[in-house]
Amino acid sequence: MEDNQTPQATNDQNRIVPINIEAQMKQAYIDYSMSVIVGRALPDVRDGFKPVHRRILFAMSELGINSNKPHKKSARIVGEVLGKYHPHGDSSVYDAMVRMAQEWNMRYRLIDSHGNFGSQDGDGPAAMRYTEARLQKMAEAMLEDIEKDTVDFQNNFDDSLEEPTVLPSRLPNLLLNGSSGIAVGMATNIMPHNLTEVIDGCIAYIENRDITPDEMMQHIKAPDFPTGGIIYGMEGIKNAMHTGRGRVVLRGRVTVDVKPSGREQLIITEVPYQVNRDALCNRIGQLVTDKTIEGIAHINNESNNKEGTRIVVDLKRDAIANVVLNQLFKYTELQTSYGINNVALVKGRPRTLNVVDMVREFVEFRHEVVIRRAQYELKEAQKKAHILQGYLIALDHLDEVISLIRNSPNPEAAKEGLINAGWGLDEIQAKAILELRLQRLTGMERDKIKMEFDELMKLIAHLTELLSNEGMRFDLIRSELNEIKEKFGDERKTEITLLDDELNIKDLIKEEDVVITISHLGYIKRTSATEYKSQRRGGRGVIGGRTREEDYIEHLFVASTHHTLLFFTEGGRCYWLNVYQIPETDKGAKGRPIQNLIQLNPGDKVKAIIDIADLQDTEYVKARSIVLCTKKGIIKKTALEDFSRPRQSGVNAITIVDGDELLEARLTNGNCEVIMAVKSGRAIRFPEEKVRETGRGAIGVSGIEVDDDQDAVIGMICVDRSDKDRTVLVVSEKGYGKRTPVDEYRITNRGGKGVKTISVTEKTGKLVGILDVLGSQDLMITCKSGMTIRMPVKGISELGRATQGVKLIRLEEGDSIAAISKIDETEDDEPIADVENGENPNPTELNDNQDTSENSASTN
Template structure:
């Protein structure tokens, strides 16, 4: 055998090609990678689909599976796609169908599924033999006009059928539903967006081609995920829209509820995109067991298909919900980030695209589709008009035509005779005349033919004008896009939250005065100041907040939504919050626990609130002070600048000795006069200069002597020396009050006993509040029952220091006054009063007779008469 072998070097040398194996491997791998990139992994920029999705929709369209037709088994579709267009395995086709039918995977589902298509908890779909599908309306819109030569077709894998290279979509599918895929050497990860916003962006681009990606972000603001959530920060999103590469941080949505037992629950109602809810619950459980997150008693996934996502996290009694939520964001998928990588095929080549390029490619594709559709419709209209013209000629020579046909031996001879008859007919028209039914020769049918011909000539003229006028074509595109928006657009699901360093959030907050209330048990809310209607002195009031039996409103102040609040607690700590960050609530709502909004220990509570317009104003914070006083009469002054740098955990404001508590805080300009009042009815007045400024950690000095065991300081005011309009208002526990001129209180040194400010008796009860007021202001009184009344300061007549005052509010039973505050005069609030209904203010009442409390004119031993209501 060996002797018969011919050496390769001699006879077969011309069949051997010397190649470099490195080059061969490189070429082969590039060929393979390009086939994966183009044929499987990356979407086309025009219709936003990968080949498998395009083939599924085309096959369903071929089978007539429109949205209003009966469902067909998924296996039928899989077989159709597999056998005709996509020979890559049945699971890949079915998986693609399933995803196109899942509401939590697609922003707008293209397939309408019936049966078990899995769940957001990670459950897999039923087998294809059990599920059924048909197209959604929006899926049909992607195939509209495909029969009008709007796109190119190519041969399928065995050259036996034609399939489209792209769908003539009216939907900007790539931006709306996004795409994800891993190719060879590259990948794509495109976020879904809101259809309405994308359409607005496309129309804006058509109107002005000079718009930049930055300009288009005003229309297409951010991704919009099918599962909702909150987009946390816009820097990464902007990068993605401007460059095609960026990062989205997405958080789940939740709220805090309070159970009847008083314990709080965190209710998660939306999870980030592509997060498995069961896996999230398992992860939370592991973190609790591992003591990474503390304060959680139980977690349960109560989600269902009907009501959507609901994950309930029960907290332990001493847990602070806000702290737990931040830990969940840090350690679980409740906060997830997605990398934006906008890679798509442009003319068969992969390219990274920004927002403008994506919109440009879609708009130009739509223009191409409109041009091709118009040419097709024009061609078809001209063909039909040509036939109708032949009919009209034949009807004009009807007798001759009939005679000519009857005299012809065969149809071919008859056709030839018609062409040669000199009437201007061609072979196509002659053939159509021979095939004409006799009923078309009636008078009515002749009119219909003439009418149809006239309509076609108008259509042909319009189509020719459309082909010659680019502006008209773009108007057609805009009209069709607006139809798409009207039919399919839905409101945005994902909220956008701008971080503090990205923008001035105050630009988006309407500036208005709001009433901030904090209850005794620490529930806070803000309410528009106009919700509190003014009443006359002595009225019974109205409910100002729903509270538990042992709770009552303790602090009230009015502030602008653009201001900052500085909170001082009884243990001497200082915390910060923007006014607009305080949860909004109705006048009679309970509010939110303040521990959920700031890191406040359970055994501490807010005692004073300072309203500051702008903590960033250096001149202001360096020229103003915070004056603090305690129940035991200690007073301290610290520069406002020391409190101008908010910290999440708060800072120490004053060192409190054992047995004492911080009571009040006031902001001054350094030249005020300070007045402190004690429960037994004494008050002291001394210059602010008597208290030297100290640091935040200092103890302070004595402001007023508190000598009785049951006595304590109840309040402090700071009045400017030249403010002659100010008077001192004092209110007792049982609803008595009066105004006194400041000059009636002599100036002394700090640390003295002070002088009498109200005649305290069993009838008045001890002193509970002191305010510096003017007649232009209103007084708001809050009782421990939750009752509030607003009355004009001008209605409270001035009286001497030693009097007991007049009755300001009629209290029921054992009710007592809990807090007083002054309100600036608000325009257009009519003075109305309650008609004995303590649950609501009487709106628009013109009756000014006080029927609520029938207060007696018992200013006894005062030497003065109580003013009557007008």
């Protein structure tokens, strides 16, 4: 017997594979942890959902429980999810569904609830057999186009059905509603944000793919919680925006009221995110009992679902409200901190993401969805057009088709007959013709088929162009995002408060007027306005900046250190720069290359600058427009709001045609008249309403007729109709100038030749500058040699349009005027004369018939 059993025992031993238990445990635990990470705890960066939330919304969509349909029992929905997609406990599904319906947990609710879904006081929801639910409109936007092959599907747990691996979300849900979860070895805690800000951030990314977290924070400022509250400090949020990890401190909103008896009470109207109001009241009561906080007489939670949060804390007569409030912040959840840990699945792998990463992943996902949707729609349109084309062929040969079908013994023979009839029909078209209803053979129906076919061909052409043009696709994404913003956008609920050490840098910069100068070769600097002393007309001037022989000061103007400058280049681009960021130097310094401060395109140069006091002042920005003009007489008006969101790489302000360049930019308030002038001495005046407001990318319309290549526009001014004190100041290249009342320029339509504004002669030279000025202002004239003179405007003669003016500045041989600008007169400016340099403190005024030599005008 032993001999017979030996082979059997040997076979059993051969079937046993020895393994290392340590290696087996490691592998099994890794498999388990990856299952938890990918299939349960972490959201997908594209739609912001964990599998359970995605399955709930998809199942409700499949059941047809849309926002315009009646609510259905929660038990019915939970059963659908469990039976088809999510084989786990029913409480896990119901709890997830309930959370998506709670307005104090979700910044933007995805499920419309009916019944008791709990409260912010910690009350649980009613059993699923009592409550009902349906999809919110926002959830429908997340499921839109799912039937158009926009996302991949996978088999469900028993391979009987298919479920989406991700939803084709139109909204960046991961940022909007956030997410939290604990996996194995990692966790995620993403804060909710405001939809309007997030959409603006997505559009900013589309316009500038190299956007930095700091630039993105100009749009997505901070988390925005559904329960409101006040964010206390931004340092931790900045860290999270840059690295994906940080901390946000949130305080409840508290006001101090005085009772009729004279006692004070604290009214809490907003509590921090995910704070239980009853638990907060109990905690405060316990602290009073323990005498940790003294000064509280009574606390009462008067909150309800209709009027929201209201917790009343009555203080004792001798209590100081601020002291008690600070104690509440210190010892209770009235001030709570949240750790930000932006971990999400990117292509199936967990990654820590900063704010730009999350926006980038969403936009790229939407781009993929748009491509797949267009491919699906193109395929379907081509199929339909193919059949309609068959119908049209059949209708063109109607009698032969009817005869062929009538004489065929069976449908198969009829189909073969149609295919072989020589009309170019294939099997699909032949089958469709055989299924055609007789009523479609009428003349009216034929016209409908032809019209439908033509519409389909237009759609096919559009979709084909869309698939071949990336710019069109991103424009479509931008427009869809703007639609979502228009439909669902709202104001922030959570206020932001900076700490003392986080004050805006502008608060640390002394606000004062400075002179900004930009040279022809692009050197920029700022200098205190007090360094430029006022002189009388006809003086020699002082050096306004050391420049190379071929360089000269081209722009000179005054602005506050707290203002923002909009730079417009000759290529039609716009850039932003804070005045305090411009290096401060003395008056004679050369300055710094402007390319070091703004990202100018190679070969481009600044041609116009607009000074804006505060781009964040919404009311001011919405009421203003920017008018642009070019050397060839083109004029264009665009809303200032289009330039209120700074981009480091700049934006396109106007489309410039070949051979033209941007010359001037002016700020208007809707009640201005435009005056444009050309070198030959002509000017035109017309109301700004004659120029229709267009987007940043438009070309513009004709403003003034430019005769030949030798002539060109030299400037443009915009004068407010209500400002009757302003005059038009013109200056020629050889130093002649004058002031003329605005009313002497008759109002005409834009695009005309205009009227004479100065008599151009060999003595005066061509017209080089035009300004609208007040008598209380000063004029600054800059020569190509670098010489600068400042003089009071009231000292310049007021003469008619057809005159040549008076001499404003004496020029050296070969020198000429480079730029003119105006500044407000300051109290500490004193008229001075530099006799050492041959300045004339009291020059003889010149009229059009007088001429005085250099020697007779100078005094030594």
